[in-house]
Amino acid sequence: xxxxxxxxxxxxxxxxxxxxxxxxxxxxxxxxxxxxxxxxxxxxxxxxxxxxxxxxxxxxxxxxxxxxxxxxxxxxxxxxxxxxxxxxxxxxxxxxxxxxxxxxxxxxxxxxxxxxxxxxxxxxxxxxxxxxxxxxxxxxxxxxxxxxx
Numbered sequence: 367x368x369x370x371x372x373x374x375x376x377x378x379x380x381x382x383x384x385x386x387x388x389x390x391x392x393x394x395x396x397x398x399x400x401x402x403x404x405x406x407x408x409x410x411x412x413x414x415x416x417x418x419x420x421x422x423x424x425x426x427x428x429x430x431x432x433x434x435x436x437x438x439x440x441x442x443x444x445x446x447x448x449x450x451x452x453x454x455x456x457x458x459x460x461x462x463x464x465x466x467x468x469x470x471x472x473x474x475x476x477x478x479x480x481x482x483x484x485x486x487x488x489x490x491x492x493x494x495x496x497x498x499x500x501x502x503x504x505x506x507x508x509x510x511x512x513x514x515x
Contacts (some may be wrong), residue, residue, distance in 0.1 A: 410500055416503025424505075425512020 449455045495502045
């Protein structure tokens with residue numbers, strides 16, 4: 367009789383564990399119970415859809431604005447060269463080179479250690495990505511698709 371009770375207890379605890387595991391969301395199993403505020407409000411499909419659509423919009427706008435900015439900068443340099451060769455303006459290239467070298471030295475000196483504000487922002491971004499991994503994954507995928515379209 368004692369043997370029967372022991373088997374019954376093992377079966378009960380095993381079935382309780384199986385039921386508990388079925389109730390857990392898959393991201394809680396992988397990333398732990400505190401996987402973030404967005405993960406608690408919406409299901410995975412909704413998070414992926416929100417992240418994907420917003421990422422695609424951001425990628426598409428980034429692509430269009432990037433092309434516009436590249437065209438404006440390239441066109442400006444092109445017009446500057448035409449104006450220089452036709453004699454409308456005269457560029458002191460030695461002075462430009464000296465100023466660029468001075469700027470390089472200043473950037474090299476300041477790039478040794480990132481500022482406290484930069485480190486704080488990086489920590490905030492890392493924390494957000496860890497808490498909302500599904501949403502940020504959808505955003506990254508959508509962003510790449512937006513760049514490609």
